[in-house]
Amino acid sequence: MHIRSKLISSVGAVAICIAASPAWSQVRRAVRIQSTPPGATVRVDSATAPPLGQTPLTRAMVPQGPHRLFFDLPGYVQGTLDVTVAASNPRPFALALVQGGNVYVAADVDGAPIFLDGVQVGVTPGRLNNVPPGAHIVELRMEGRQPVRETVNVTSGQLATVNVTLRPTVAPTGVVRVVVANPNGPVPADVQVSLDGTPLTGTPPSNEAVLPGTHLVQVSATGFRSTRREITVTAGQAQAVAIDLEVAAATSGSLRVIVPVAGAQAFVDGDPLTLSNGRVDRADLAPGSHTVRITAPGRESVIREVAVTAGQQQVLELADTDLRVSAARGRVRVMVPATPEAEIFINSERVAQGRYTRDDAPAGDLTVLVRAPGFNDITQQCAVSDTQACEMNVTLVRTPVAAAPPQGPRPVDIARRRAGISTFGAAPLTRGDGAFDAILGFGGMPLELRATMGFVPNNSFPGFGNFAIDGGLSIRTRFDWYEFELRSRAGWRFANDLVAVGGEVRAYGALGFRKSRGFGLVLQGNLSFHFNLGDDVQTATNQTPVGGLGAITISLNTGFEANLDNPGGFNVSLSGERDAAYSLCDNRNADNSGYTGTGCTVANTTRGFVGLVAELGLFRHLSFFAGGTLYLPFPEEIDIGDGTAAAFNPGSNRSRRPMTTDFWGASLPINLRLGITYKF
Numbered sequence: 001m002h003i004r005s006k007l008i009s010s011v012g013a014v015a016i017c018i019a020a021s022p023a024w025s026q027v028r029r030a031v032r033i034q035s036t037p038p039g040a041t042v043r044v045d046s047a048t049a050p051p052l053g054q055t056p057l058t059r060a061m062v063p064q065g066p067h068r069l070f071f072d073l074p075g076y077v078q079g080t081l082d083v084t085v086a087a088s089n090p091r092p093f094a095l096a097l098v099q100g101g102n103v104y105v106a107a108d109v110d111g112a113p114i115f116l117d118g119v120q121v122g123v124t125p126g127r128l129n130n131v132p133p134g135a136h137i138v139e140l141r142m143e144g145r146q147p148v149r150e151t152v153n154v155t156s157g158q159l160a161t162v163n164v165t166l167r168p169t170v171a172p173t174g175v176v177r178v179v180v181a182n183p184n185g186p187v188p189a190d191v192q193v194s195l196d197g198t199p200l201t202g203t204p205p206s207n208e209a210v211l212p213g214t215h216l217v218q219v220s221a222t223g224f225r226s227t228r229r230e231i232t233v234t235a236g237q238a239q240a241v242a243i244d245l246e247v248a249a250a251t252s253g254s255l256r257v258i259v260p261v262a263g264a265q266a267f268v269d270g271d272p273l274t275l276s277n278g279r280v281d282r283a284d285l286a287p288g289s290h291t292v293r294i295t296a297p298g299r300e301s302v303i304r305e306v307a308v309t310a311g312q313q314q315v316l317e318l319a320d321t322d323l324r325v326s327a328a329r330g331r332v333r334v335m336v337p338a339t340p341e342a343e344i345f346i347n348s349e350r351v352a353q354g355r356y357t358r359d360d361a362p363a364g365d366l367t368v369l370v371r372a373p374g375f376n377d378i379t380q381q382c383a384v385s386d387t388q389a390c391e392m393n394v395t396l397v398r399t400p401v402a403a404a405p406p407q408g409p410r411p412v413d414i415a416r417r418r419a420g421i422s423t424f425g426a427a428p429l430t431r432g433d434g435a436f437d438a439i440l441g442f443g444g445m446p447l448e449l450r451a452t453m454g455f456v457p458n459n460s461f462p463g464f465g466n467f468a469i470d471g472g473l474s475i476r477t478r479f480d481w482y483e484f485e486l487r488s489r490a491g492w493r494f495a496n497d498l499v500a501v502g503g504e505v506r507a508y509g510a511l512g513f514r515k516s517r518g519f520g521l522v523l524q525g526n527l528s529f530h531f532n533l534g535d536d537v538q539t540a541t542n543q544t545p546v547g548g549l550g551a552i553t554i555s556l557n558t559g560f561e562a563n564l565d566n567p568g569g570f571n572v573s574l575s576g577e578r579d580a581a582y583s584l585c586d587n588r589n590a591d592n593s594g595y596t597g598t599g600c601t602v603a604n605t606t607r608g609f610v611g612l613v614a615e616l617g618l619f620r621h622l623s624f625f626a627g628g629t630l631y632l633p634f635p636e637e638i639d640i641g642d643g644t645a646a647a648f649n650p651g652s653n654r655s656r657r658p659m660t661t662d663f664w665g666a667s668l669p670i671n672l673r674l675g676i677t678y679k680f
Contacts, residue, residue: 027064029085032092033057040073040097047078056092071095075157077132100130101154105162107140112166115139138162144169172235173209180204180219182245191221191245210239219243253308254283257292258317264296292316297364299323330384332358333391334368342372342396361390370394421679424613424625425528425555426491427500428470429454439675444629444660445476445483448675466493474508478663483510483520491526500528504557524559553615555627560608608632615677623677631669 033042035055043049044062047070052060055071062085071079076097083093105114106125114122117137121128124140131154139149145166152160178193178200193205196215200207212235220226224245233239257266257273257280266273266280269290273280287310294302302323308314333356336342340354347367363385370378375396382390423435429452437450452472461467471488491502506522531552613627660671 028061029064029087029089030059031057031062031083031085031089033060033069034092034094035071035073035079036094036096037073037076040071040076040079040095043070043072044068046070047072069093069095071097073097075130076100077130098132099156101133101156102159103128103131103136103138103152103154103162104159105138105140107148107163108165109142109145112140112142112145115141140164140166142166171211173211174233174235175206175208175238176200176210176215176217176231176233177204177206177238177240178217178219179240179242180245181242182224184247187245188221188224191219194218217241217243219245221245224248251287251310252284253287253310254281254313255285255290255292255306255308256281256313256315257294258315259294259296259323261296261299261318261320261323264294264299264323267293267295294318294323295364296323297362299325330361330363331389331391332356332361332366332384333389334370334394335392336370336372336394336396339372339375339396342370342375342394345369345371366390368392370396372396374399421617421623421677422500422528422530422553422555422615423450423452423677424557424615424627425500425530425553426502426526427493427497427528427530428456428468428489428491428502430468430470431455431457434680436678437675439673441674442672443664444671444673445478446663447479448474448476448673450474466497467491468493476508478660481510483508489526493530497532498530500526500530502526504559520561520563522559522561524557526555526557528553528555551615551617553613553617555611555613555615557611557613558609560606561631562606613673621679623679624675625677626672626674628673629671631671 033052033055034057035042038055040055042052042055042057042060044052044067049070052062064085064087066082066084069081069083071081077100079095079097081093081095103116104125104127105122110124112124113120114124114126114128115138116128116131118139133154133156135151135153137149138152139147141147146169148164148166150162150164152162154160176195178195180187180191180193182188193200195207195210195217197218198207210233212233214230214232217229217231218226225248227243227246229241229243231239231241255268257268257275258278259266259275260278264275264278266275268282268285273282285308287308290306290308292304292306294304300323302318304316304318306314306316332346334344334346334352336344336354342354343350344352344354344356345368346356348369361384365381365383368380368382368390376399378394378396380392380394382392384390421429421433421435423429423437429435431454434451434453437448437452439448439450440446441448450472451474452470454468454470456468456470458468459466467490469488469490471486474483474485474487476483476485485506485508487504487506489502489504491500493500502525504522504524504526506520506524508520508522510520609629609631611627611629613625615623615625617623
């Protein structure tokens with residue numbers, strides 16, 4: 001009894017454990033899940049299960065027990081990690097993801113299935129993403145095409161390309177040769193042999209690539225029966241077909257018509273036959289009765305019934321008396337009331353102008369042509385008989401005059417040109433284009449206003465390319481000194497207006513409050529690059545959007561400038577203490593009480609320079625620009641006569657115009673400009 005109670009207790013304990021085990025397995029434990037790199041989506045036990053979240057997960061609740069974690073991160077190969085969740089999980093579950101590569105697969109045929117390592121993944125053209133790094137087999141299979149397999153090495157983060165040609169599947173073929181013989185003589189030269197309707201050539205007629213199966217050979221020649229024979233072709237074998245020609249039984253007859261009347265014409269069953277020297281033959285007429293009608297100018301028609309026999313020729317001969325002279329007369333009326341100057345032609349002969357009437361025209365068919373300058377010709381056919389008149393009331397239609405080609409540039413050309421106008425570049429403005437510039441400067445004249453107009457019409461030199469010349473005037477000031485300038489620029493645009501080269505000449509004179517005068521001359525070469533950013537067609541036709549960026553122009557220039565100060569030795573008095581001819585150097589330093597200028601002997605300036613200007617077009621009429629000019633050589637100190645240099649280090653007249661140096665109080669050999677251009 002005691003043993004029995006123990007056994008019952010043990011069985012009960014086991015049952016309780018068994019019943020409690022599912023509940024134990026569903027106990028969720030907090031775990032940490034990490035990936036390298038972070039941001040991967042984590043799922044448990046299935047790649048399609050609801051996500052736990054994105055790594056790093058610091059407290060993910062996962063049922064206790066063994067599991068498989070799935071990691072998904074765009075650009076990386078899907079990763080898996082087998083884990084066992086225990087009651088305590090001190091260490092995080094971590095997985096380093098492998099960055100996948102991409103494979104682009106293309107073929108000469110679209111829609112071909114793509115297999116990656118034996119698994120279909122898409123059709124051509126297609127891109128395979130997140131492919132594990134390493135070697136893979138890409139295979140293309142398509143019905144009617146030979147399969148292609150290629151090995152591609154995939155690198156992490158890189159795109160590999162597979163481009164193949166799917167060649168048609170070549171079916172095994174056989175050979176067919178046809179031997180034609182004529183038991184009654186030579187084989188006619190016009191014999192024709194065909195296989196399934198396709199002519200065969202060669203001696204004997206042959207086809208070296210015939211698909212296996214049943215085919216039809218046909219042989220025909222004039223005077224012989226057409227022969228057809230069905231053959232069976234086997235792959236890899238030659239099939240010889242021998243055919244003897246059989247003379248065909250006569251199935252048609254012929255007709256000869258003889259009519260000794262000038263202009264006679266014969267009609268057989270309504271079909272016209274043209275007689276030559278009063279005779280015509282008609283072959284291949286079916287046996288039986290046929291209707292022959294004979295006509296001739298001024299004669300009554302003759303109709304005969306002719307019986308044709310197969311294999312025989314029937315002759316129909318008519319005498320001159322058989323075609324009686326017709327007493328019938330017809331009426332012809334051609335009226336052109338709205339165009340009385342129109343000329344009227346009947347059967348190519350001019351008969352009248354504006355109006356034609358005849359009441360005794362012979363029976364027959366007429367071709368009437370009405371013609372007048374500036375109108376389309378009208379040609380009509382009509383028949384005249386004793387019962388039918390030919391009457392026409394003709395209205396001519398004026399010939400449309402082709403519109404004259406438009407003169408001058410098209411609107412789209414004007415829009416493109418104005419979007420790219422550059423007043424500092426190598427491309428001159430063309431006639432009809434103009435621009436105003438307002439410029440602020442540093443290192444040179446602080447303010448400058450310029451106007452530019454094109455002189456040469458667009459495309460005036462077609463043999464020389466897109467060549468143009470423009471010119472303009474400027475005024476520069478430092479508020480106590482003014483310069484007036486005339487300039488002209490010539491240039492040539494090419495490479496679809498992308499590049500421009502040219503030259504420029506400028507001449508200016510100076511006049512200041514100190515009553516000094518001067519003269520300057522600049523010779524300059526230009527090179528520009530134009531980049532059009534706007535939509536020329538929309539801009540030209542005022543479609544939306546009309547505005548937007550016009551063009552960016554980058555211009556390089558170089559040359560030299562010569563300045564003559566106070567030519568002619570014009571004398572002025574600055575303060576009543578001196579009376580002499582003063583150079584630009586003197587003008588610059590005249591207000592310096594510590595310097596008299598007697599040691600400054602350089603009155604004329606010659607200097608080279610290089611420059612860079614960038615222009616940005618806004619809309620069609622507005623541009624902003626910025627640029628700089630570097631003068632060579634670099635500044636030097638000036639010897640003032642006693643072996644020492646000027647304390648203010650103004651720079652040499654050879655590299656710097658002293659009056660601008662004086663204004664800015666600096667000797668930098670650079671002139672910076674910033675301005676705006678209005679184009680019209």
